[in-house]
Amino acid sequence: MINYRTYEAEDFLFDASFRQWTTESSPQAALFWNRWLAQNPDRADVVRQAQELVRALDAHYRDDATENRLADELNRLVGKAVEHRDTELDVPVRPLGQRLWWRWAVAASVLLISLSTWLFVNRAPKPATDPYEYLTKTVTLPLQEKVNTGPKAINILLSDGSVVTLNPNSRLSYPERFDNTTRTVYLSGEAFFDVMKNPAKPFLIYANQTVTKVLGTSFLVRAYTGEKDVTVMVKTGRVSVYSQKDYELAQQSGLRRVEGVVLTPNQQMTYNLEENKLVKALVAKPAALIANRPSREQVFEDAPVDKVFSSIERMYGIKLLFDEEALANCLVNLTFNEENLLERLDVICQTIGASYEVLDGQIVITSKGCH
Template identity: 80%
Template sequence: MINYRTYEAEDFLFDESFRQWTTGTSPQAAHFWEQWLAQNPDRAEVTQQAQELIHALNDHYQDDATDDRIELEVKKLMSKAAERRETEQEEETEHPVIPLGQRPWWRWAVAASIMLMGVSTWFYVNRLPKPALDSYEYVTRTVTTIPLEEKVNTGTKAINVLLSDGSVVTLNPNSRLSYPSHFNTSARTVYLSGEAFFDVVKNPAKPFLIYANQTVTKVLGTSFLVRAYYREKEVTVMVKTGRVSVYSQKDYENAQQSGVRRVDGVVLTPNQQMTYNLEENRLVKALVEEPAALIANRPSREQVFEDASIARVFSSLERTYGVKLIFDEDALAACLVNVTFNEENLMERLDVICQTIGASYKVLDGQIVITSKGCQ
């Protein structure tokens, strides 16, 4: 969490939300800074100084702030300062010595220096790459109306973050998580930049929301992975247990503002994943690369089938891995299977079964579709 109490006037100039508040372009920023000043009245003077400088820069340059124009104005000011200095030096032989700080040329030089610093500041402030309106920085510093704590993992190993509701977030390296110290609203909302595994405590009355790089993941209680690094072109959500819904942030917030109860998104169940392409604004549902058994102990992975119908075999696989298998039960009614599985993963087991009954399969929309001509 940013400690604004350590900021000097020039530090506030480089803060996007502070500039938006000063120029009146963001109600959210105004709400945050007015609340912050009410809690930190001793910082009123330094923030006022920063605001005055921002207004001065905007008033002076907003109409014609070209590179050539600003450079010309600075040269003129410095030239005038130099002329004043020469004049004062000539007059010093005829008049008593004037203290340095009171000489007119000295004030011109100071003014020129201040103007030069102001020009540099204006260039820096206005040419900073502005964060996207749905970026982690913008949302956590401007949009949110409650104070947030931030955990940053700069190490090489994952770290655990315990939230106030008992949920645990395993934060991977080069990742950041912002969250309130207490969830006291109708939803449990956190913000992620990077990758983290969430083990969320179930609470149907208070859904858990993860904002991550233009996406919103909504759950009641489950475990899943979210990967949303800032410079990557895709966001990925992979479910281990339970059920989650994933939306584009734009669609989700538009629905909330308009009062629409149903939002178009993607529902994921165990061993399914969602990939959101930021450039195409498209949600794609699929199976994870290596589906895992929902219960990882040895007995659940071991499966023995003796003269078992294909319907029974596929039903067992569905229960073990939580993945939907679609097939023509009537066409495969005569197919019986004798096989024992132990350490094989889901795809390996499907390979064996399909070879046995002369079938094939493909993954489609997070489900597995089996095709076969049947058994004689």
């Protein structure tokens, strides 16, 4: 039986079961290694080091990360390291399959240096002229993209009910459905975000080397490619802004605290790309923020509900599907100001006894009508 307690980080790399546990969803491998790690907690640091090396190799060969490919690369690195050390010590080179413990001891230091150098060269992200292009091509979750090439802002309804007002010459990429942990989108250009509140699922905007994190609020992000600054201005709620490098480093290392800037209404953050510096300040002209989207105030007195829905469609640029004949007798008296899209629909539907759901970027309203 293999004595894994004697293994160092480089030894684990040659174990197929260990690599399956690290890079694949193998129940059998997971059961074995989780149990072994629970029984040998003092080996956790060595195992963690080995996993980082395996993941780096797997990421480098993401399109062809077969067991043979990974094993060949490991064997090549080990062989090169041992050959180099054996040459220096004038020791005959044995076949790689005869991995005697004395040879591992001799080659270990050279192997780790070789692996560290290889990982630094191959694991580091290749420089991208456009951070937006790089991020949207490397993310694992399928994305759909909206591009605004027109002269006016357009509104985009996301699957969680959040609304993004995308300004001209801007692009937004987002998943059709968000995953179970976060709501992540990618922006190039300028957009106003009206985010639905969900404390259990943070909303993240990646924009030109910055990450903006919110739970539910409204704010503007300006991050055009070619401009030296990224700007975030808050209308309502609280917003946290980080440099992308600091945010991702904290996520990878498991740190709970990451240096950033917290913004409240009428505050803004400017991130200088050349100096990698976050600067917090007051918004000089709050009205300029509101000018990037339509007025939010709506007043309806004895208004047919189909007219109310039409007004909301024009304001948000989002299609509302409903049965006009069934709602022909429905009249409402309502005033809206700071409510977001779904809050307005909640009020209307409660008033007329209707319900709605978000489907494929549209809102479907169901009602038995008014009598």
